[in-house]
Amino acid sequence: MSKRLFVKGNEAAAMGAVEAGCRYYFGYPITPQSDIPEYLSREFPKLSGEFIQAESEVASINMLLGASACGVRAMTSSSSPGISLKQEGISYMAGAELPGVIINISRSGPGLGGIDASQADYFQSVKGGGHGGYHIPVLAPNSVQEMYDLTMHAFDLADLYRTPVMLLGDSVVGQMKEALVPNPRPVRDLPEKGWAVRGKGGAEQRVVKSLFLGDGELEAHNWRLHAKYQQMKEKECLSEEHDTADAALLVTAFGSLSRIAHTAVTMAREAGLKVGLFRPITLFPFPERALAEAAGRAGKVLVLELNTGQMVEDVRLSVGAGVQVSFYGRPPGAGSLPSPEELFEVIKKHYVQAPN
């Protein structure tokens, strides 16, 4: 059995990247994710890896594009304003079908905003943050252990689907310390990278590109990408449920807020309220089916978010008209997060209002 470590979430993600076989990091400093480049700038030289502190987020995502085009496992990390700058490159990588991992230890906005934990980048992450109508898998860890495990998973998804993958955290999961069991990388059957540039070596020319000007070429390309997203929806949805079997109210939250929501749900159960928790782990693909089932049983869903309402839209689309969906959330302010007591009060209010 692996040893137990006591580390920060950001370090756990960096360790997960190393365990996943990533040896190329390109990034730019920004709070609250700088532990990731700091860790990797220390570790990669020992592993014959390459670490570049780039001149900008724009440059770092394009270095990732170049390294990834060669078929190696590579990554970048940043926080919200920096992720905005990376969107150009993410769109190009999605278009050219290049794998790569992007960690967003997000902060509050818009603009320079603040460094408080926030879930305001949900839309940007799951709806295709750059131009051109693409999606990338988005994973939302809620613990230090998941920062490690899901980073490894992100690299596998990236190679499996030839796509950039985002790990969406915030300063809570990034900065908190918890126990971590650094399990070895799971063995997965992944496709050969027969598309990677390598220097022809007498074989066929390989080109990594996202420009398709031939008649009908781009439409066909987009339908193929669409089919890939459908396949992700079929196969890659991840979610977690607590006490949902007999719940009359289904609380839904993701990421760090789901930890607080979990405590509030436990308080509700102790108070005799039949409340359950549904936590999407993949935000894209959104676990529509599992949520619809749990929500259908409960008849009523309360969505909690650290913003003014974003995931709630996907929840409404998932559960259908027969299920009542309500929302409670707020943008973070002055470093404050909702307490379990605050969320428990919200749960009680919505529970009492239930028609049954």
Added chain:
Amino acid sequence: MQQVFKRPQSLKDVQTHFCPGCNHGTIHRLVADALDLFGVQQTTIGVASVGCSVFLYGYFDVDVVEAPHGRAPAVATGVKRARPDRFVFTYQGDGDLAAIGTSEIIHAANRGEDITVIFVNNTTYGMTGGQMAPTTLVGQKTSTSPYGRNKAKDGSPIRMAELLAQLGGVAFSARVAVDSPKHLMDAKKQIREAFRFQVEGKGFSFVEVLSSCPTNWGVTPLEGNARVGAEMIPYFPLGIFKNQGNP
């Protein structure tokens, strides 16, 4: 019968999309010649940029990665770090390299990335229809400087070869032209020199090639070449601005 002139092996046997009198085809040939000379065609990864040069992979028979506008030096950095044993070059126009990609070229050069950059300066954005470029000469009329480039408002054209020569990571920086047979022969030589730096692992090498764009300049091919000599070279002097090797 002895064949004394043939298509370089690194160049595909296809027609280009370039306009009549455009120098891209000539410059492609010089670059392909150099790839052949060093025998690196099979180990080359080219990085295409955005503009008329985007179809690099259509003309060069080498592996190619297409970069977003201006980002070719960053993409090439990622490529070279992942495959340090490969020959990596970018081929970029003036809007791409000297405007939107200024940050990427300066920092790739400053890091001394072991890559070669071919920079084609024709004082205009060719692909988008002849707009003002960072290299447009003062007074030059373009579709977005209809009264001529105004130094007071638009600034002066950027001399990239000289600018990059100031950076510690740059091993070789030169400016050449292809407007006359004499200049063309020298261009061939300097492109080879730039490639030699990378082949010998001596660091970042850069060649700015002054080029004609008859279509967007609204002139004939011959008038285009004449303008390179009469107007461009006086402002963008030819020469080697840095040579840290001992070839």
